[in-house]
Amino acid sequence: MTTTTAPAARKPATMAQALTRALRDAMAEDPAVHVMGEDVGALGGVFRVTDGLAAEFGEDRCSDTPLAEAGILGTAVGMAMYGLRPVVEMQFDAFAYPAFEQLVSHVARMRNRTRGAVPMPLTIRIPYGGGIGGVEHHSDSSEAYYLATPGLQVVTPGTVEDAYGLLRASIASDDPVVFLEPKRLYWTKSDWSPDAPTPVAPLGRAEIRRRGSSATLLTYGPSLPVCLEAAEAARAEGWDLEVVDLRTLVPFDDETVCASVRRTGRAVVVHESNGFGGPGGEIAARVTERCFHHLEAPVLRVAGFDIPYPPPMLERHHLPGVDRILDTVARLQWESRWTEGRDA
Amino acid sequence: MTVLEQPGSSRHTSGPAGPPPTWRPRVDPAPLLPDAEPYRLLGTEAARRLDAGLLKRLYAELVRGRRYNAQATALTRQGRLAVYPSSTGQEACQVAAALALEAQDWLFPSYRDTLAAVARGLDPVQALTLLRGDWHTGYDPHEHRVAPLCTPLATQLPHAVGLAHAARLKGDDVVALALVGDGGTSEGDFHEALNFAAVWQAPVVFLVQNNGFAISVPLAKQTAAPSLAHKAVGYGMPGRLVDGNDAPAVHEVLTDAVRRAREGGGPTLVEAVTYRVEAHTNADDATRYRTEAEVEAWRAHDPIALLERELTARGLLDEELAGAAREGAERLAADLRERMHADPPLEPMDLFDHVFTEQSDQLRAQAAQLRAELAAEAEGHPETATGTAPPAQEARS
Numbered sequence: 001m002t003t004t005t006a007p008a009a010r011k012p013a014t015m016a017q018a019l020t021r022a023l024r025d026a027m028a029e030d031p032a033v034h035v036m037g038e039d040v041g042a043l044g045g046v047f048r049v050t051d052g053l054a055a056e057f058g059e060d061r062c063s064d065t066p067l068a069e070a071g072i073l074g075t076a077v078g079m080a081m082y083g084l085r086p087v088v089e090m091q092f093d094a095f096a097y098p099a100f101e102q103l104v105s106h107v108a109r110m111r112n113r114t115r116g117a118v119p120m121p122l123t124i125r126i127p128y129g130g131g132i133g134g135v136e137h138h139s140d141s142s143e144a145y146y147l148a149t150p151g152l153q154v155v156t157p158g159t160v161e162d163a164y165g166l167l168r169a170s171i172a173s174d175d176p177v178v179f180l181e182p183k184r185l186y187w188t189k190s191d192w193s194p195d196a197p198t199p200v201a202p203l204g205r206a207e208i209r210r211r212g213s214s215a216t217l218l219t220y221g222p223s224l225p226v227c228l229e230a231a232e233a234a235r236a237e238g239w240d241l242e243v244v245d246l247r248t249l250v251p252f253d254d255e256t257v258c259a260s261v262r263r264t265g266r267a268v269v270v271h272e273s274n275g276f277g278g279p280g281g282e283i284a285a286r287v288t289e290r291c292f293h294h295l296e297a298p299v300l301r302v303a304g305f306d307i308p309y310p311p312p313m314l315e316r317h318h319l320p321g322v323d324r325i326l327d328t329v330a331r332l333q334w335e336s337r338w339t340e341g342r343d344a
Numbered sequence: 345m346t347v348l349e350q351p352g353s354s355r356h357t358s359g360p361a362g363p364p365p366t367w368r369p370r371v372d373p374a375p376l377l378p379d380a381e382p383y384r385l386l387g388t389e390a391a392r393r394l395d396a397g398l399l400k401r402l403y404a405e406l407v408r409g410r411r412y413n414a415q416a417t418a419l420t421r422q423g424r425l426a427v428y429p430s431s432t433g434q435e436a437c438q439v440a441a442a443l444a445l446e447a448q449d450w451l452f453p454s455y456r457d458t459l460a461a462v463a464r465g466l467d468p469v470q471a472l473t474l475l476r477g478d479w480h481t482g483y484d485p486h487e488h489r490v491a492p493l494c495t496p497l498a499t500q501l502p503h504a505v506g507l508a509h510a511a512r513l514k515g516d517d518v519v520a521l522a523l524v525g526d527g528g529t530s531e532g533d534f535h536e537a538l539n540f541a542a543v544w545q546a547p548v549v550f551l552v553q554n555n556g557f558a559i560s561v562p563l564a565k566q567t568a569a570p571s572l573a574h575k576a577v578g579y580g581m582p583g584r585l586v587d588g589n590d591a592p593a594v595h596e597v598l599t600d601a602v603r604r605a606r607e608g609g610g611p612t613l614v615e616a617v618t619y620r621v622e623a624h625t626n627a628d629d630a631t632r633y634r635t636e637a638e639v640e641a642w643r644a645h646d647p648i649a650l651l652e653r654e655l656t657a658r659g660l661l662d663e664e665l666a667g668a669a670r671e672g673a674e675r676l677a678a679d680l681r682e683r684m685h686a687d688p689p690l691e692p693m694d695l696f697d698h699v700f701t702e703q704s705d706q707l708r709a710q711a712a713q714l715r716a717e718l719a720a721e722a723e724g725h726p727e728t729a730t731g732t733a734p735p736a737q738e739a740r741s
Contacts (some may be wrong), residue, residue, distance in 0.1 A: 034513075060513055066543055071502050071536030078506025081491070082514070098532070105496045108502070113480035113492055116698040151699055174701045204704065251704035 012189035015163045018261060019049045020124075022167035025088065027057050033171060034079065035062040037089030037125075039070055040155050046091060047127060047186055069099035076122055077106050085121045087171060093128040094137035097133065100145070108151030109177045122176045123167070128156075129272055131184035131319055133312040139183075141273030146178040146304045147249045147282070153203055154249040156180040160225030161192040162247060165201035173203060179230060182222035204251035212242035215266035215332050217224045218257060218283055220246040223270045230325040239329055249279055257283075258290045265296040266332045275303030296322055297332045378573035378583040382617045386650045394592050396660055402439060402591040403655060404669045409435035409459045411673035412468065413622075415680050416458070416475075420626040424488055424684045426477045429456040433621035435462060436591035436647035437523075437553045439463050444549075444598035452504040452522040453489040456553075460523065461490045468676060478688040484511050498528040501537030501550065508541075508548040510606070520548045521598070521603045527558025529572050538613065543578040547605035550613045551598065557618035558711040560633040576613035588618030589647040592654075619645075628666045692718060 013021075027033045035053055037045070041064035044051030053062035065072050074085035079344050090096040096103075103124070110120045130139035146154045151267060155170050155177050157163040163181070170177035192198065209224065210231050217227045224245050231241035243261050246253065261267045269280040280301035287299050302320045310318045348388035375617040413432040418566045419425045431438055434456075438515050442463035444453060453461050461471050465488045473482025481492040491507075494500035504522035512516035528534055529552055541548050552572050556563055569575055576583030586597045594616050619642035630639075653662035696703060696711040703711065 030629045066536070068536040068539065070533055071505075071540045073504030073531060074499065074502025075509060075540050078503035078508070079510040080506075081485070082510035084510050084513075101496065101499060101533075102502070105499060109480075110492075111700070112698045113484060114698075115479065115481070115694070117481075117484040117486060118492075119701065153700070199380065228698050251700075252706065254705060293627075339499065 006247070008209075011161060014186065014193050014196060015157070015160045015181075015188050016047055016049050016186040016259075018160045018192060018194070019167055020051055020053075020162040022164045022171070023050065023053060024056070025172040026087075026168060027053065027061060030085065031061075032083060032086060034084050034228075035087045035089070036065050036076060036265075038065060038067050038091055040064060040089050045089060047181075047183070049181075049186075050089065062336050069095055069097075070102050073102040073107065075100040075123075076118065077102060079171055080120050080122050081110075081118055085127060085171060087123045090100045090124060090126045092134075092138050093140040096124075096142065097124050097222055097307040103146075103152070103178075104149050108149045111175065112151060119174045120176045121174045123170045123173075123179050124177065125179045125181060126216065127186075128180045128310060129182050129184060130312075130315050131222060131272075132204075133315075134183070135312060136309070139306065139312075139315065141271070143178075143249060143271075143273055144182055147279060151176065152179045152250060153248070155181065155203060156182065156221035156249065156309075156330045157247065158182070158209075158219075158220055158221050158245045160188060160192045160218070161198055162201055162207075163218075164192070164194075164198050166203070166247060168200040169203050170265065172200065178204070180221060180222050184222055185225070188225070199246065203248050204253055204254035206247055207245045207255040208242060208256070209245045210241070210243040212240040213243060213264055214239045215268060215329060216242045216257075216260045216264045217270055217325070217329075218244050218246060218261075218287070220249065221271075223272055226320065226322060227270050227325065230322045233322055234326060234329060237330070237333060238325065241329065246283075251285070252283075254286060254290060261287050261291045261299075262294040267291075267295070268297045268302060268325070268328050268332065269299065270302045270320055270325055271314050272304045274306045275301050276306045278303055300328050300331060302328045376577045376580065376582050378571060378576070378585040378615070380707055382587040382590075383592050383593050383597060385596065386587075386588045386590045386654045390623045391592065391654055392658070394648045398595070399592065399651065399655060399658075399660060400665055402595065403438075403441070403648075403651050403661075403665065404672055405439040405443070405463055405590060406435045407669040408673045408676055409439055409463065410648060411677050412462060412680070415526070416472065417622070417626065418589075419680070419684050425472065425475045427625050427627060428475055429625045429646070430620075430622035431456050431459050432565065433461060433642065433646065434553055434555055434588065434618045436594050436617045436651075437551065437588045437618055440516075440591060440594035440598050441521055441523060441551055443595055444602050445519065446602075448489070448516070448518050448652070449602070450489040450491065450504065450507055450518065450520045452500045452507075452520060452529065453493050454500065454523055454525060455493050455495050456525065457523045458493065460541075461488075461493070461659065462489055464488050466490055467728045468680050472684070473688075473723060476496060476688065478686070478690060479694075488635050496623065498524050498531035498533040498537070500524075501528075501533055502540065504548050504550075505537050505546050508546040509544050516546065517606060518555040519602050520546075521555065522548065523551050526552060526554040526556070526563050526566055526572060527561065528552075529575065530566055538575070538579045538581065538611070541611040542581045545608070545610040547608070548611045549598065549601040549605055552613070552615045553618055554615055555588075555618050557624070557633070558622055559624045559628060560630075562633070571615055573613060573615035578615075580611055581611045584612060588615060588616030589645050589650060591647055591651055618647075636682055 017214045040050040041054040079086045157166045218229045269283045284299040415432045416428045420428045436457040441460040470482040473479045501522045502521040508520040573583035573585040
């Protein structure tokens, strides 16, 4: 693995490499950590995130399973019952659906139904989201299903550093984590180095990625770079946007989010999964309930359309981009524009 | 499969037109096939050689199990249980499941297998909390190595495979026995569990209790397979067919399968042919989908009666054995009645305690809300709040 052998490891690392390093470090630290899934062994995963792990730790610790997602997660439940810490790979978002029953009926509630006697220290890695030109069933944003299931933690990194830190924290957690990896950020590079200590990020804490005063963009995962770009572009319009990276959807960091919105008085939630029934509705409601008297405008949402994920040649029209974010930010001038419109 | 591209049966040809190098046919698939008829011991010559102690133990457990089923069914009529899926007529499978395992082994029961869990040593009241409704799993699964009673069909089978696999990776001498009904064999999780188990050669045994019906749907509408045991062949594990009402036969077949798993021989699928004498649950009307004549025929093949006949033939069924079995059963029933007639102590704040290791901010806020509601309830309606109100000090916090 190049990231570990290069002593002058100042060359940029990708998010995929940071994830690999997180798995490797977790496996080296704790023999209970087992990586399992389809193609995770010799191939190193279709995105190469498990590259080299089978060679280093053996096929018992990084194992190719039969191709069956319910079986992968179901057997991982039994392994966790016996004291292991399985890290399961689901390969693609829409491929995880066959495992949904195991996730909802067992993984999420095993601790609860046994009153804490059987914890589920499982991490379920799911590459998710669009923007890589994947064909049907390779680009879903499925986070709403998971965050609607009590007992699951839902984590999604937006930066290379967080990919390492949040995955380490997820594997260390004694509760199950759905770890959503934004596919289109796998090849994002940063000067993060595996040889420099990276703090293991606590789950449930949002991070302000850009300070601003006019409005807050609340976002996560694949939409984080889009929001940062939009914030730069908005300067030309006279908007100074704050960007909050939620990092974990469950637990949700009301404190950081509300402190930001109270400061700016305006908020827009940005994500690429569909808006109706999507995470943005929950987030907007939470913000409104807690910050109503500080708000200068309704909390708005920028989301993908309420359609099955489109074919790759049309996906750019579906995914929220800088322009759609800026148009929505402009609508935050509630008093002047919307009121005038009504009077006209 | 590339072998299909070869003309004729490439498995039996040689030379340049032979099969591609990755094709590895099983040399002798015959040992995987189950017998055409269910395996039986009672009434045969072989039964004469069975250990008298084992027969007596099986008898006592069967009688106890029958009484447990009757008492639990009565408790549903008294409103003490929300529901009870009786295993009357299937006691031999349940008892054999428990007795085939060593202390370190694990049992993965379905919702109808309370009796197997109790036979393994579980507190009879704690085993009923799911069906009573005071908590989902009233026992610590690690204490007797009994997984939670599983309500979704066949989803506990992959758990058994994973646990057995993990134990083997750790070098521990542990076998997992997973129970499922005939209906459950149609589920995808059944297929995936058997396939994983065979590929991993996991030390696990699957026991299908084929009791004839999935609620109201008969086996003929569930599968077109010659028997459920035949399904094993496709996964590459042995399938065994056994008379599920013949307690020593089920015990022997399961003990063999458990031993084989323990010795590294891999998984086995056992189909025990039995019958659900009672309805699916107390909420079901079995007269809508089967005849009384059919039930009567099966009553004549009752597991306790079959064993009594054997014991009598060998002069083992004396008043001492029968009396002890009866007394043990009545003690169990009396204990169950007494303890189940007391209202269970409920702690509403438990609702929030075991969702996550550390309570999230969201759940802390909701717990505070419930605590306040409980305090108000205790203040306003002290007579109805007995046993549910939190201590005053906690209510103020």
